[in-house]
Amino acid sequence: MNPDLDALKPYPFEKLAALKAGVTPSASSPIALSIGEPRHAPPAAVLDAMRRFEGEVARYPATAGLPELRDAIARWASRRYALPPGSLDPERHVLPVNGTREAIFAFVQAALDRTRPAKVAMPNPFYQIYEGATLLAGGEPVYLDCPPANGCLPDLDAVPADTWRDVQLVFVCSPGNPTGAVAPLAEYRKLIALADEHDFIIASDECYSELYLDEHQPPAGLLEACATMGRDDYRRCLVFHSLSKRSNLPGLRSGFVAGDAELIAPFKRYRTYHGCAMPLTTQQASIVAWGDEQHVRANRDAYRDKFAAVGEILAPVMDFPTPRASFYLWPAVPGGDDEAFARDLFAEEHVTVLPGRYMSRAGENGDPGAGRVRLALVAEVEATVEAAYRIRRFIERRA
DSSP: OOGGGGGOOOOHHHHHHHHHTTOOOOSSOOEEOSSOOOOSOOOHHHHHHHHHTGGGGGSOOOTTOOHHHHHHHHHHHHHHTTOOTTOSOTTTSEEEESHHHHHHHHHHHHHOOTTSOOEEEEEESOOHHHHHHHHHTTOEEEEEEOOGGGTTSOOGGGSOHHHHHTEEEEEEESSOTTTOOOOOHHHHHHHHHHHHHHTOEEEEEOTTTTOBSOTTOOOOOHHHHHHHTTOTTOTTEEEEEEHHHHTTOGGGOOEEEEEOHHHHHHHHHHHHHHTOOOOHHHHHHHHHHHTOOHHHHHHHHHHHHHHHHHHHHHTTTOBOOOOOBSSEEOOBOTTSOHHHHHHHHHHHHOEEOEEGGGGOOOBTTBOTTTTBEEEEOOSOHHHHHHHHHHHHHHHHHHO
């Protein structure tokens, strides 16, 4: 077997299962706030499309996807990020993929040049696929701490030039997982300038982009930053988007990669050999999803209600960054031991949360995830509010 498999760290939910092993929870009904799996209803029109095109399973799909799907994606991205008309060419700049997780992992394998130092910079804490993909591609992770003091964003100015010299790829996650932090356009522009100077690729994971709390302030994106700089070729820049969170379709495994045509073309070639073309039924359903915003606005409304209710309940007993987007809260735990907090909360209140250190790595400045937990507000509002009351009760009992 590939010896690089031994470099992989235990996955966060593997650690969580071990933490809970042998613990007998209270008799209360279980509520899971640990996994970022949307529980809102999928759009009915998308399900109708899947039934209407179910016969398409009898045909092989092409790696590039249907022209109609690429066109729907390009039109959505151009509207959403105010891109210059025609600058995002469906033929050259867009590639449908089976969700961002699969695409991010595959892109790292295709992108890293193993004949020279291959560092991959990523936010810390982070989505574990960034690290795992890097290790299996023979790369070296570079962890950029995202402390609350810096808005839960990395301090790009603090990265030494000799570190940038060996970086081949930089991951951005905005809105952030687990922090919900949103990178401003200025941050993207700064990173683009660094990419020009040091010749690295920017991979922007934007799968939470449509879950924002202020309807009048949608999060900025990497392609949008390119457009404001007059970079219509999107040089060195790729974005990864998904229907999982936007449209409550995590099981559809549908997303896209868009950006620099000089990166899309070889990645498409890689995927042709990889054998991961999106099923035609899924493509037809995805066309419907990307073309409708009504269900997305309703989705945001539901998350706003939950954030407001949970924030009011937990603010007196927990400190957390003011959320701007995503569906996560990132609170500090009383006492500072996130593992003990998660284990005891499960035992006493039957609520599951994810210890923050399971999503981060310790460095010379400590572990930016330690002492925090991730709360995924994905369940229906009643269950989410009930979980918040149980957490508050748990904390107040120990005060």
